[in-house]
Amino acid sequence: AVVSTQSTGTRACNIVTLLYGVLLYEGSRRTPPPLSDMTRRVVMQCLGTLLDISRFSLHTLQSVMDSEGMSLELRHVCSFVLSCASHHNYTEILDLCVQLIGFVVFSHPSNQALLQNGPSPSILQLLSSLPFSYFSDVRSMNLLFPSLISACHDCPSNLAILQQKVNKVMLISYLKEQLKNSKEKHINFYPRPVFQQALKFLETPDVEVT
Secondary structure, three states, rough: OOOHHHHHHHHHHHHHHHHHHHHHHHHOOOOOOHHHHHHHHHHHHHHHHHHHHHHHOOHHHHHHHHHHHHHHHHHHHHHHHHHHHHHOHHHHHHHHHHHHHHHHOOOOOHHHHHHHOOOOOOHHHHHHOHHHHHHOOOOHHHHHHHHHHHHOOHHHHHHHHHHHOOOOOHHHHHHHHHHHHHOOEEOOEEEEEHHHHHHHHHHHHOOOOO
16 A cells, blocks of 8 residues: 555656646746647646546645645646636646646645745636636536635635635535535535535635735
8 A cells, every 4th residue: 555655646746747847848928828739638638647646545646746846846837737728728628727726735734825826826816717617607617616615725815815806605605505406425526524614614704814
């Protein structure tokens, strides 16, 4: 089991480093250039594999992404992907990245902090500025909203940043609807008790963040 965990962690690190190298080569202009077909396929495969790892061994993925070097690479990768995929309408890539972010920061305070670090726009600001369909289409909301909830749960500073663009009432309404309509132990891969705790957190009066 230890060997399996180590190999999974190493694999995740290698994938993020590969993405970092590929996307860094694409440039860092304010308006990201379109990706080649080959690059898009690589990015999709890498993000899909990281998502599979998060579902198989979430603790391992979160731990390796929490290290200083990997955290920086992951932040650059996610920032570039969110910006580029939003601008060029790479919906499948955007869907994968949004879900991955939610799992990486799930109940992990130091990874949650990753979302507000770095130059503006931060990852959290990019998430809150995604295309309108992510705030109106049910399929897309089921991808984005759990990740936003995961990013802000028990993290007042992230919630404050999010509320600059997204009213928390939207998240509260989403949580209430999901908890009402589903009796499953997991809702969109998230444990039901976590959604219940997140609702309680979001419904409390805002705490001033210093």
